[in-house]
Amino acid sequence: MSTATNNPETGGPRVLPDRLLEVDDLVMNFPVRGGGLLRRTVGQVQAVSGVSFGVAAGETLGIVGESGCGKSTTGRAILQLHTPTSGSVRFQGRELTSMSTRDLRPVRKDLQIVFQDPYASLNPKLPVNDIVSEPLKIHKEWHKREGMERIADLLKLVGLNPEHGNRFPHEFSGGQRQRVGIARALALEPKMLVLDEPVSALDVSVQAGVINLLEDLQQRMNLGYLFIAHDLSIVRHISDRVAVMYLGRIVEIASRDDLYASGRHPYTRALLSAAPVADPVKERQRERISLTGDVPSPLNPPSGCRFRTRCWKAEDICASETPPLVPRGTAPDHLVACHFPEEGPTGF
Amino acid sequence: MSREDTTVSASPRAGAATGSIQAADEDVAGDPSTEILRVEDLTVRFPTDDGTVNAVRGVSYVLHPREVLGIVGESGSGKSVSSMAVMGLLPRTARVEGKVLFRGADVLRMRREEQRSLRGRKIGMIFQDPMTAMNPVLTVGYQLAEAVRSHEHISQAAALKRAQEMLDLVGIPQAKDRLRAYPHEFSGGMRQRAMIAMAVINHPDVIFADEPTTALDVTVQAQILDTLLEVKDAVDAAIVFITHDLGVIAGIADRVLVMYAGKPVETAGVDEIFSAPRMPYTAGLLGSMPRLDLIGEKLRPIQGTPPSLINLPTGCPFRPRCPLAVEQCATVEPSLAETDRRDHHAACHRWADLAGYEDATEVFRSGPGIEGGRSS
Numbered sequence: 001m002s003t004a005t006n007n008p009e010t011g012g013p014r015v016l017p018d019r020l021l022e023v024d025d026l027v028m029n030f031p032v033r034g035g036g037l038l039r040r041t042v043g044q045v046q047a048v049s050g051v052s053f054g055v056a057a058g059e060t061l062g063i064v065g066e067s068g069c070g071k072s073t074t075g076r077a078i079l080q081l082h083t084p085t086s087g088s089v090r091f092q093g094r095e096l097t098s099m100s101t102r103d104l105r106p107v108r109k110d111l112q113i114v115f116q117d118p119y120a121s122l123n124p125k126l127p128v129n130d131i132v133s134e135p136l137k138i139h140k141e142w143h144k145r146e147g148m149e150r151i152a153d154l155l156k157l158v159g160l161n162p163e164h165g166n167r168f169p170h171e172f173s174g175g176q177r178q179r180v181g182i183a184r185a186l187a188l189e190p191k192m193l194v195l196d197e198p199v200s201a202l203d204v205s206v207q208a209g210v211i212n213l214l215e216d217l218q219q220r221m222n223l224g225y226l227f228i229a230h231d232l233s234i235v236r237h238i239s240d241r242v243a244v245m246y247l248g249r250i251v252e253i254a255s256r257d258d259l260y261a262s263g264r265h266p267y268t269r270a271l272l273s274a275a276p277v278a279d280p281v282k283e284r285q286r287e288r289i290s291l292t293g294d295v296p297s298p299l300n301p302p303s304g305c306r307f308r309t310r311c312w313k314a315e316d317i318c319a320s321e322t323p324p325l326v327p328r329g330t331a332p333d334h335l336v337a338c339h340f341p342e343e344g345p346t347g348f
Numbered sequence: 349m350s351r352e353d354t355t356v357s358a359s360p361r362a363g364a365a366t367g368s369i370q371a372a373d374e375d376v377a378g379d380p381s382t383e384i385l386r387v388e389d390l391t392v393r394f395p396t397d398d399g400t401v402n403a404v405r406g407v408s409y410v411l412h413p414r415e416v417l418g419i420v421g422e423s424g425s426g427k428s429v430s431s432m433a434v435m436g437l438l439p440r441t442a443r444v445e446g447k448v449l450f451r452g453a454d455v456l457r458m459r460r461e462e463q464r465s466l467r468g469r470k471i472g473m474i475f476q477d478p479m480t481a482m483n484p485v486l487t488v489g490y491q492l493a494e495a496v497r498s499h500e501h502i503s504q505a506a507a508l509k510r511a512q513e514m515l516d517l518v519g520i521p522q523a524k525d526r527l528r529a530y531p532h533e534f535s536g537g538m539r540q541r542a543m544i545a546m547a548v549i550n551h552p553d554v555i556f557a558d559e560p561t562t563a564l565d566v567t568v569q570a571q572i573l574d575t576l577l578e579v580k581d582a583v584d585a586a587i588v589f590i591t592h593d594l595g596v597i598a599g600i601a602d603r604v605l606v607m608y609a610g611k612p613v614e615t616a617g618v619d620e621i622f623s624a625p626r627m628p629y630t631a632g633l634l635g636s637m638p639r640l641d642l643i644g645e646k647l648r649p650i651q652g653t654p655p656s657l658i659n660l661p662t663g664c665p666f667r668p669r670c671p672l673a674v675e676q677c678a679t680v681e682p683s684l685a686e687t688d689r690r691d692h693h694a695a696c697h698r699w700a701d702l703a704g705y706e707d708a709t710e711v712f713r714s715g716p717g718i719e720g721g722r723s724s
Contacts, residue, residue, distance in 0.1 A: 067565055
C-alpha cells in the first residue's frame with residue numbers, strides 16, 4: 001500500500017480497501033472569542049491544518065511531536081470528540097465527519113480511545129467491574145448471565161485479578177488503572193484504538209509492562225493502533241510507521257526504521273537529536289541540534305513552512321511556498337514536507 | 349561469575365565520570381576541605397493516621413565542587429523528600445534525623461533563620477513546575493531582584509542589573525525588556541530558564557534541581573540541560589539532579605545514586621550504572637527502557653509494584669519483585685557495600701550473581717523466579 005495517495009497536495013481522496021482508518025486533509029480550528037458582549041470571533045487557533053494518513057488493521061502508526069503540535073487534537077477529531085472544521089475521516093470505508101451522533105454510536109464500538117491520565121479518566125465512584133461493563137451496557141450488549149464472566153475475562157486479558165473487580169480506582173496503582181482503561185476500551189471488541197499518551201503518566205518500570213500488554217493485545221486481536229506520544233524511544237519500540245507533527249502539520253511520515261535511521265526533515269532531526277538516550281557513552285559522543293526560540297503561536301502560524309522560523313536551512317522560498325508532503329526518501333512511503341531535506345543517517 | 353566479562357564491559361569510561369563523589373561511609377581518603385555537602389544517614393518519617401511513613405531510610409552522600417550527582421528513582425522512592433529534607437523545606441510534621449553538613453556545619457541543627465540564609469544564597473533550588481514556583485502577579489525582574497535583596501543589602505537598581513546579567517547568562521534574549529515581563533508572558537522553557545537564573549543569582553555552591561525538565565518538551569529539555577551545565581560552570585556550583593528519567597541522567601550526571609523504597613540501593617559513576625549494574629532494581633529500570641539493539645523484542649519490565657512505605661517487607665524491600673531473591677533476602681536487609689568494581693556500591697546480597705550476566709537486564713526477561721539465580 002502506498003501512503004502517497006493521501007497527499008492533499010497531489011492526489012485527491014481515495015479509499016484504500018486495506019486501510020481501517022483513512023484521514024484526509026483534516027483541519028481543526030478553534031475559534032477565539034473576544035471579551036465583548038457579542039463575543040465575536042477574533043481569531044482561530046489552527047490546531048490541525050491539513051493532516052492525512054491511514055492506519056491498517058494490525059498496524060501501529062505513531063504520532064510524535066511536542067506539546068501544542070496538534071497530535072492529541074488529531075486523535076480526538078478522528079473520534080469526532082471535536083467536530084473537524086474540514087477534511088474527511090473514513091473508518092472502515094464510512095465517512096464519520098458527516099454522521100449524526102446517533103449514527104456514530106455503532107462506529108464507536110469499533111473505534112475506542114485510551115486516555116493519558118489514568119487518574120482522571122476513570123470514574124472514582126464506580127467499582128472497576130462497573131467501569132468496564134459500562135460500554136457493554138451503553139451498546140446494549142450486556143447480558144445478565146454471561147456479563148460478569150465477560151468482565152472477568154477482560155480483566156484477566158489485561159493482567160488484572162478479576163477478584164479485584166469490586167475495588168474502586170483509588171485502590172489501584174497508576175499502571176493498574178491504565179490497564180482498567182484498556183480493558184474498558186476493549187470491552188466492545190473494537191477494531192482500532194486511539195492511544196493518547198497511554199504510558200506517559202506512568203513510572204518507567206510500569207510503562208514497560210503496559211507497552212508489552214498493548215503489543216500482545218494487538219497481535220491477538222489484530223487491532224489497529226494510533227499511538228500518540230512525545231517519547232521518541234517508546235514510539236520507536238511500538239510503531240510500524242511514524243508521523244512527526246509540528247504546529248498542526250505532518251512534516252514527515254515514514255516506516256519506523258526509515259524515520260529513525262534516515263529522517264530527512266530538519267525538525268525530525270532536531271527532535272531525534274534532543275531525545276535523551278539511556279547510554280552515557282553515546283550521550284557524550286552525539287551531536288545535538290539545538291533549536292533556538294520557541295514554537296510559534298498556532299493563532300498566527302508562520303507562512304509557508306511552519307518550521308522555517310526555527311530552521312537553520314530556511315530560505316526565501318520557505319516563507320512563500322508551503323512545502324508539499326511528497327516522497328523524498330528511498331522508500332516510496334517516506335514522505336517529507338521540506339524544500340531542503342537533510343541527507344545521510346540521523347545518528348540516533 | 350566471570351570477572352573477565354565484567355572488567356571488559358567497563359572500558360568506556362570517559363573523563364567526565366571520574367566520580368569523586370563517594371558514598372559517605374567509604375570516603376575516608378576524601379579531603380573534607382573540598383566537600384561542599386555531606387549527607388549522613390538521613391532519615392525522614394511522617395506520622396500519619398495509618399501509621400508512620402518511612403519516606404527516607406538512611407541516605408548518605410558527599411558532594412564535591414562542580415559535580416553533578418544524579419538521584420534516580422520512581423515515584424515514592426524518597427528522592428524528592430530526601431532533598432527537601434537537606435534544604436529544610438519539609439513541613440514541621442516530618443521527623444528528620446541524621447546529619448546534613450554544609451561546609452562542615454550541620455544544617456539540621458541550625459535555627460530557622462540560619463537555614464533560611466543558606467537557602468537561596470548558598471543552596472539554589474529549581475523545581476519541576478516553573479509556573480507554580482513563581483509569583484504570577486510580580487514581574488520576573490522583581491522576583492529575581494528580590495532573591496538578591498533578601499540576602500544582600502544592595503539597591504534595587506543594582507539588584508535589577510544583576511537580574512539582567514543572569515537572564516543573559518541563561519540565554520533569555522532581550523534580557524533588559526524581559527525584566528518587566530510577568531511569568532505568564534514567558535513560555536515554559538523561558539520560565540524554567542528564569543528559574544535557573546533565580547537559583548544561581550547569588551552564586552550558590554549547590555543547586556538542587558528536582559525534575560527540572562519533566563514538564564518540558566524534548567527540544568526544550570535539551571536546551572535547558574545545556575544551559576544548566578553551562579551556568580553550573582559559570583558560577584562554580586555542584587548540582588544534585590533528581591529525576592526518574594534514566595536518559596536525562598545519562599546525559600548530565602557524573603555519579604548516580606539509585607533509590608528504592610527510601611534507600612540508596614546502588615551508587616557508582618554514571619558509566620558503571622549503565623554498563624555494569626550491580627543491583628537487580630537498576631537492571632530492571634534499564635530493561636524497562638526501549639533499546640536500539642533490542643528492537644522487535646519485548647521490553648523487560650519489573651513485575652509488581654513498589655512496597656508501601658508504611659508496611660515495608662522484611663529484609664530487602666525489592667525482594668518481592670526480584671528474580672534473583674533467595675531466602676537470605678527475606679530476612680536480612682542488605683546495606684550499601686562494596687562490589688567487585690571500583691567506587692561502585694550496591695545494596696544487594698546477590699550482586700555477584702547479577703555480575704555473571706553479560707546483559708544484566710536478562711534477569712527480567714521471563715519474569716521473576718523463572719531463570720537463573722535461584723540455583724546457587
